[in-house]
Structures are given as C-alpha cells and as structure tokens.
Amino acid sequence: MSFEAMKYGPLGDAVEAAMPHTEADPVGVLAAALSLFSAALGGKVSMTGTGRPIAVWTTLVGRSALGGKGAALRAAGAALAPSIGSFLDLRTRSGVSSGPSLVNMLYEWEQDTLATEQGADGRGLIVEQEWAGPLRRARSCKTFSQELRKAWDGERISNRTKVAYEVVEKPLLGFHSHITPGEWNKYLSASDALGGTYNRLLPVLVKLSKTLPYSHVPRFEENEELTAAYQWACAKPRRMQLTQDAGERWDELRALIIERMERTPESISCYMERSAEQVIRVAATLTAAQKKTKVSVAAIDAAWAFVQYSMTSVEKLVSEAESATTSVKNVKPLPDFIREVLTRYGGEASSTLMLRALGTRTNAAGLKAAVGEMDDVEAVKGDGARNPGTKYRFVSEGETAPAAEAVAPAGSPADTVTGPSRPGRRSVPDTPEPKVRKAVPSQRKATRAPRRVRAMSELI
Structure with missing residues (x-):
C-alpha cells in the first residue's frame, strides 16, 4: 500500500508537508506521527462504549543508516512540535525495561498532578530509538510483558514496593520504537508474540526515500488544524464512534483479516490478532485530528491501508527470520x-x-x-x-569388502573356548569363572557409621 492511500486529514497533511525536508520513508514518518499524536490524546479521547484508549503503538524496522528510522522520528516530532511540543518535552521517556519501572513511571506522573487545576494527568510516551537494549534487559523481568499488554488495553496495572502500593487504574501510555531486522529476529521471541505482547505493536518496514544535499536546511511549519484539534481534545472528554457505513466497512475488513490469518502460519498470524482493533485506533486518531468524533468510511480505509502495510511488513520479517533459521547448508556425506x-x-x-x-x-x-x-x-x-x-x-570388481570382525566384550561366550560336546551334556568353558572379591572397605564403612551416630546421639 502506498502512502497516498494512508494519507488522511490534517495528520496526513502534516506528514506530506514534512517530506521535502527529510530523507525518511513517508510511511515511517506517518507511523511516528500516529504514535506521538495519539499519546498526547491519551485520557482525552477514547472509544464510545468500551472506553478503550486510541493509542497507536508503532515500531520502525529498518537497517542502520539505510532505514532512516531516526530521520522519520525527527520529522514527525518537528511537524507536531508546534501543536503538542509541551507534552512531548515533559512526558517522553526511554530505557523502560521492567514491569515495576513502567508502573512507577505512570504512577508518579499521576501523583505529581493530583493537586493541579486540570487534575491527575498520567499520560506518558515511551520512545526507544535503540529498542534492542531494553528488549534484552526485559528478558530478566517476568512482569514487563504482562504490564505492557495491560497498558495497551487500558487496564489496571500495579506494583508493590517496600514503602507503597502503586496502582494505575487507567494507564495512558504511548509507545514508539526503532529496531533493525536482525535485532527483531533475535529479541522478539515467538512465545511473546503468541502471548499477545507484540501484536499490540504495528511494525513498519522503512527505508530512505531520498538523499538531501548537505546545504539543505529543513523547515517544518505549524499545522494550525492539528493545534486546534489538540486544544479541542483537551477541552473536554471526547468519545469516538463509527458511523453506520464505517461500521459495516469495518465488519468487511475484519472478515478479510480473519481469512488472511487462517491461511497464514501461526508464527505470522499471531502478530495480526489485533489488526481489526488497530484499524479502529488509527482511524479514531486520524478523525480526532479533524476535531470530529464520528469516524467515517474514508478514515477507516486510510487506517486499513496503514495496518495492511504493517501486516505485510510482519509477514516479510517473520518469513525471512524463519528462512534464515531453517535453511541448512547441504553438507556432503x-x-x-x-x-x-x-x-x-x-x-x-x-x-x-x-x-x-x-x-x-x-x-x-x-x-x-x-x-x-x-x-x-x-x-x-x-x-x-x-x-x-x-x-x-x-x-x-568381482571382490567384496571383508566383513568387519565383531569384537565381543570380555567374558562373553565369544571369548571362551569350549571343549567337545557330549550327548546330553552342555558345553562348559574350560577357563574357570573369575572369583568375586568381597567388598571389604564397604563393610568397614558400614560398621563405622553406627558408631558415629551413637556418638552424636550421646552429645545431643
């Protein structure tokens, strides 16, 4: 799917306006922009009925120096800074690799804002530009994957310390990360994917779109519609819902997703299990950027183009990883x-x-x-x-290789010489059977042990 199919509303316009000033992949810039903007809307905008957050978690997957992952994040941040810059400056963290540290981060943000006029604000954004390091450290924490899943779902997370019991009833967490294809294959285990941790992410394969001259000076201008949309979202809680036509279109897409998963190996389909909800989250974010609460068919289609691109990225990543693992060099016998x-x-x-x-x-x-x-x-x-x-x-030719002589174990019938057999009698070996020596040392140990036991009992 092309970027043109994904571009929708003010958020798509902001990404398009940034492209002349970056070498990044436009889909990568859009992925980063979706994560940043949806994180800023946390607690302000949610889905009608379920109350689930609309946070979009994305991961840019590309080779170092060739993927343009950092360039995509910088372009998205520069394009959104005039609108949500204060949020990004105050609530962006990195290096979170354990369940307790994740809970503590969101808990402290809530506690620090309890006495403010706006009330508790637990919004946060994790940005990992070198995600392989936190993934490696996270392997030693049994609760990190579990708490991460709950945070995406908007469910209660908690952590007990020596001095307090930290509870976050409604986590408001955004997430964006960068990783290379090799690191993806190394650190994102199939068991975690099957458990549901990484199907909450939208992986996007990226590569450089072009090269800019050294003399180029990037200029990112404010998108006033995005600024107005953020102020609109912060004014009061907004509840997003699909129009009837959009709902019917989503039903069609959900059937397509299920059909695609059924014909795809589980090692790949496990990453797609939440693709249907991802379509709704992306569409809701694009719609909120328009200052609207009704999600249209056009927004659903644009979101589907982005999610479909992510599904294709996953298929390629996992297939290449399995091919590299299972391919065995043909060794001559x-x-x-x-x-x-x-x-x-x-x-x-x-x-x-x-x-x-x-x-x-x-x-x-x-x-x-x-x-x-x-x-x-x-x-x-x-x-x-x-x-x-x-x-x-x-x-x-005409000869056969001599059969190998069987070597029998010592003491076996093959090593014995039997005399001529007599009628009614069994052949008896001429060599006498070896005498079995008695295990005298073991008898000594057996006699000593009771004496030591008696001595210990007397001391007691």
Missing part, C-alpha cells in the same frame, strides 16, 4: 568425501593421507567406521615393517 580422496590418489591411500585430506571432517575411528559401512571401499592392514599401518582402497 562423509562416504562421498572418502571416495573423492581415493580417486585423487589413484584408488588407494594410506590412513595418514586419508585423514590429512579429510581434515576436520572425521578422525581415525570415524574413518574406519565409515569405511566399514561402505560396499565399494575396504580397509587393508599393513604386512609388516615395509608396509606398516592401514590402507584404504576401492574394492576391485
């Missing part, structure tokens, strides 16, 4: 190497030459075992001082 070495040396080679040519592929024991299972190669022992050691050669 050891017998084929043995035949190649013998052919190189004219059909016969000493054990030393064979091992030298095979290198680290096997050792002397492995070579002997492999040849023992081959029908066209045999091992021949040397005939004395003139031809010491073992040689390996191809079996001549």
Whole structure:
C-alpha cells in the first residue's frame, strides 16, 4: 500500500508537508506521527462504549543508516512540535525495561498532578530509538510483558514496593520504537508474540526515500488544524464512534483479516490478532485530528491501508527470520568425501593421507567406521615393517569388502573356548569363572557409621 492511500486529514497533511525536508520513508514518518499524536490524546479521547484508549503503538524496522528510522522520528516530532511540543518535552521517556519501572513511571506522573487545576494527568510516551537494549534487559523481568499488554488495553496495572502500593487504574501510555531486522529476529521471541505482547505493536518496514544535499536546511511549519484539534481534545472528554457505513466497512475488513490469518502460519498470524482493533485506533486518531468524533468510511480505509502495510511488513520479517533459521547448508556425506580422496590418489591411500585430506571432517575411528559401512571401499592392514599401518582402497570388481570382525566384550561366550560336546551334556568353558572379591572397605564403612551416630546421639 502506498502512502497516498494512508494519507488522511490534517495528520496526513502534516506528514506530506514534512517530506521535502527529510530523507525518511513517508510511511515511517506517518507511523511516528500516529504514535506521538495519539499519546498526547491519551485520557482525552477514547472509544464510545468500551472506553478503550486510541493509542497507536508503532515500531520502525529498518537497517542502520539505510532505514532512516531516526530521520522519520525527527520529522514527525518537528511537524507536531508546534501543536503538542509541551507534552512531548515533559512526558517522553526511554530505557523502560521492567514491569515495576513502567508502573512507577505512570504512577508518579499521576501523583505529581493530583493537586493541579486540570487534575491527575498520567499520560506518558515511551520512545526507544535503540529498542534492542531494553528488549534484552526485559528478558530478566517476568512482569514487563504482562504490564505492557495491560497498558495497551487500558487496564489496571500495579506494583508493590517496600514503602507503597502503586496502582494505575487507567494507564495512558504511548509507545514508539526503532529496531533493525536482525535485532527483531533475535529479541522478539515467538512465545511473546503468541502471548499477545507484540501484536499490540504495528511494525513498519522503512527505508530512505531520498538523499538531501548537505546545504539543505529543513523547515517544518505549524499545522494550525492539528493545534486546534489538540486544544479541542483537551477541552473536554471526547468519545469516538463509527458511523453506520464505517461500521459495516469495518465488519468487511475484519472478515478479510480473519481469512488472511487462517491461511497464514501461526508464527505470522499471531502478530495480526489485533489488526481489526488497530484499524479502529488509527482511524479514531486520524478523525480526532479533524476535531470530529464520528469516524467515517474514508478514515477507516486510510487506517486499513496503514495496518495492511504493517501486516505485510510482519509477514516479510517473520518469513525471512524463519528462512534464515531453517535453511541448512547441504553438507556432503562423509562416504562421498572418502571416495573423492581415493580417486585423487589413484584408488588407494594410506590412513595418514586419508585423514590429512579429510581434515576436520572425521578422525581415525570415524574413518574406519565409515569405511566399514561402505560396499565399494575396504580397509587393508599393513604386512609388516615395509608396509606398516592401514590402507584404504576401492574394492576391485568381482571382490567384496571383508566383513568387519565383531569384537565381543570380555567374558562373553565369544571369548571362551569350549571343549567337545557330549550327548546330553552342555558345553562348559574350560577357563574357570573369575572369583568375586568381597567388598571389604564397604563393610568397614558400614560398621563405622553406627558408631558415629551413637556418638552424636550421646552429645545431643
């Protein structure tokens, strides 16, 4: 899907106006703008009926220096700064990688604003431009994924410390992060995705859209409609709802999403489980930027174009990760190497030459075992001082390789010599059975133990 299909309302106009002054991917700039603007609307704008937040969490996935992830965030921040700059300056954090730190951050923001005229304000925004580090640290915290999921859902999160019990009834959290494809495959585990943590994010593959000359001076102008929309949202609580036509269109899209998930492997479809709700959240954010509470079909379609782009990004990311993991280099079997070495040396080679040519592929024991299972190669022992050691050669036509001699364990019937059998009698080995020595040391230990026990009992 192209950016033109996603561009809608003042937010889309602000992104389009910023594009001449950035090298970033326009879809990446839109993704960052959606996260920043929806975070600023936290607690001000929500969905009718459910009361769920409209926060849009996005992740830009691109190669370092080629994806333009930082450029996208800078462009979105510069375009929105005149409208929501104070919120971004005061409520943006990074480095959050544990459940307790997440709860504490939102809890303290609420407590610090309880006595203000506007009342408690727990809005917050996490921006991780190097998300791999927090992801690595988050592995040691069992509650981080759980609290993150609850925060996206707008459900109660809590943390008990030595001095207080911190509770946030309605988390108001925005989230935006950057990661490379390699780090995505390394740190975003399938179990977390199946558990629902990362299907709350909208991953977006990005790349540079162009290169600007060194002399270029970027200029980002205020979008007055966005400024007015933010003031409109802060004036009083706004409840968003879909028009009847938009609701019917969303029903169609939800059916398409379910159908796509059914024909997609679970390792990919688990990232799409909340795509239908993501469409509503993106559409509600785009509509709130218009100072409207009725979500139209056009807003739904623009949101669907963005979410569909994210779904395609996930398919590519996970498919490439699975391909890199499951692709196994075709290794030639050891017998084929043995035949190649013998052919190189004219059909016969000493054990030393064979091992030298095979290198680290096997050792002397492995070579002997492999040849023992081959029908066209045999091992021949040397005939004395003139031809010491073992040689390996191809079996001549009409010959068969000698069967390997079975080595029986010591004391087995194969090691015994039996005399002539008599009628009605069983053959008895001539060698006497070895005598079994009694375990005298163990008897001593057995006699000492009771004495120590008695001594301890007397002390007690």
